Amino acid sequence: MHPIAHAKTRPDHPAIIMAGSGEQMTYGELEANANRFAQLLRSRGFGPEDAFALLLENRIEYYTLIWGSQRAGTMLVPISTRLTAPEISYILKDSEAKLLITSPKFADVLEGIRAECPDLPVLMMDTEGEESFAEALAAQPSDPIDDQQAGLVMLYSSGTTGRPKGVRPAPPEDPDPQAVIPLMGLAVMGAQMPSDGSMVYLSPAPLYHAAPIAWSSIVHRLGGTVVMMERFDPETALAAIEKYKVTDSQWVPTHFVRMLKLPEEIRTKYDLSSHQRALHAAAPCPVPIKKQMIEWWGPIVNEYYAGSEGTGMTMVHAADWLEHPGTVGKAIYGTLHVCGPDGEELPTGQDGLIYFENEILPTYHNDPDKTAEAMHPKGWFTIGDIGHVDEDGYLYLTDRKSHMIISGGVNIYPQEVENLLVSHDKVMDAAVIGAPCPDLGEKVVAVVQPVDMADAGDDFEQELRDYLAPNLARIKMPKMFDFRPELPREANGKLYKRELRDEYAAKAQESA
Known part of the structure; x- marks a missing residue:
């Protein structure tokens, strides 16, 4: 199964619909556009694994680029639209991109990118002239290229804990673009798509x-x-489910929190009866939030745990999750191992570094030290998460190793505190970090986004302390609360804790 086949059998079936504008692209149109883009890449000298980068908002042409690359065997490098010009330029140089495709929405950073990468060709959406993507695409034939082969996608970390790193996937075992890939089986058999x-x-x-x-x-x-x-x-998402009769969806816990904070009359306004499967991942979901979502949407809220590195995956369906609250499921791809600092596997219930054993292993692009750091002596791979397995084989995530706070010699995982905070009715979002402290080494700081900033103040801080106290050890209680109208969070739910830690470290340095 592949868009190439669907274009032959169902050319008029919609492949993509933009939720807001209603703009559509059929499988027949996707086929022609993808072929033109593959032709465009070849006309510019792109061969297998040559890289090109995308700095684009969500728009319908994105899939032309994805599927064109999947016929040309090239390396597609999607770039976060949240990054600065120096960060983007670093990725362009590190990935050795031979082309940047962007849009006028990023004119503010493009000037800096051009200065840093003066020889890099650029194609622009929504423009005319020699850099026009639309004109360059239209000039190409819609026939398939003669040497079609599967492409690759190299994703860069969001830089939440340091400089972005490229996850270079292993080459596909079968270069045929229509070959079955592992995620297809996981989608059908695991996620039941x-x-x-x-x-x-x-x-x-x-x-x-x-x-x-x-x-x-x-x-x-x-x-x-x-x-x-x-x-x-949040409301637009609910409206889209009703309007387009959505059957399946993909979320992160932050989306759930935003939807649950909607007024009851908005939450119940839309017909969600077509919705049959709702996947979520990217971060541990607070147990109360997940329970509320299952109560609202029914037992369709299923969870998985995986990483960009693609070395393993766990999955749990709602019914099993209700019997094992907080789990991210059992391994359905790769073999799971939980190890201590000495590399030895830990017994049931003990937190340790999570590894997946798999024959297919990625590397971190241009960073052999980082690749070596992620490898267990037995050849297993970790993305740096801490967790444990229960007696039934279900995995539970504790936090990222890099997020751990060491205060007074005690290891504190912020996720526990954050999960409690976002469960409070008046809290929209929360980040817990370690800030420099002369007495404790690090002190626990809670940066909180209230639902209403008018609540921010000493009374609300005390209300949150009282709320946390019954469920939180004293050493884990935040020493300081900081209220803000917004947190530096990626649209996929990942928090830029590095920005907050750097900010508090700078403040500590100034006051030293």
Whole structure:
């Protein structure tokens, strides 16, 4: 199953619908556009694994680029639209990109990129002239190139804990672009997605992230329709489910929190009866939030755990999760191992570093030290998460190793405190970090986004302390609360804790 096949059998079936504008692209149109883009890449000298980069908002042409690359065997490098010109330029140089495709929305950073990368060719959406993407594409034939082969996607980390790093995937075992890939089996057998082309899949997150680009591509392989939101908004998401009769969707816990904070009259306004499967991942979901979502949507809220590195995956369906609250499931791809600092496997219930054993292993581009750091002596791979397995084989995530706070010699994982905070009715978002402290080494700081900033103040801080106290050890209680109207969070739910830690470290340095 592949868009190439669907274009032959169902050319008029919608492959993509933009949720806001209603703009559509059929499988027949996607086929022609993807072929033109593959021709364009070849005309510019692109061969297998040559890289090109995308700095784009969610727009319908994104899939032309994805599927064109998947015929040309090239390396597609999606770039976060949140990054600065120096960060983007670093990725362009590190990936050795031979072309940047962008749009006028990023004119503010493009000047800096051109200065840093003066010899890099640029193609622009929504413009005319020699840099016009539309004109360059239209000049190419819609026939398939003669040497079609599967392409690759190299995703860069969001830089939440340091400089972005490229996750270079292992080359596909079968270069045929229509060959079956592992995620297809996981989607059908694990996530129970339909393979008959009936799926209507809502994608609310930016396509430059791993999950949206991977799962929506699987929807196209299965012949379904991707409904792509231009940007996430909680009520607009509910409206899209009703309007397009969405059957499947992909979320992160932050989306759930935003939707649950909507007024009751908004939450119950839309008909969600078509909705059959709601996947979520990217971060541990607070147990109370997950329970509320299952109560609202029914037992369709299923969870998985994986990483951009693609070495393993766990999954749990709602019914099993209710019997094992907080789990991210059992391994369905790769073999799971939980190890201590000495590399030895830990017994049931003990927290340790999570590894996956798999024959297919990625590398970190231009960073052999980082690759070596992620490898267990036995050849297993970790993405740096801490967790444990229960007696039934279900995995539970504790936090990222890099997020751990050491205060007074005690290891504190912020996720526990954050999960409690966002469960409070008046809290929209929360980040817990370690800030420099002369007495404790690090002190616990809670940076909180209230639902209403008018609540911010000493009384609300005390209310939150009282709320946390029954469920939180004294050493884990935040020493300081900081209220802000917004947190530095990626649209895929990942928090830029590095920015907050750097800010508090700078303040500590100034006051020293």
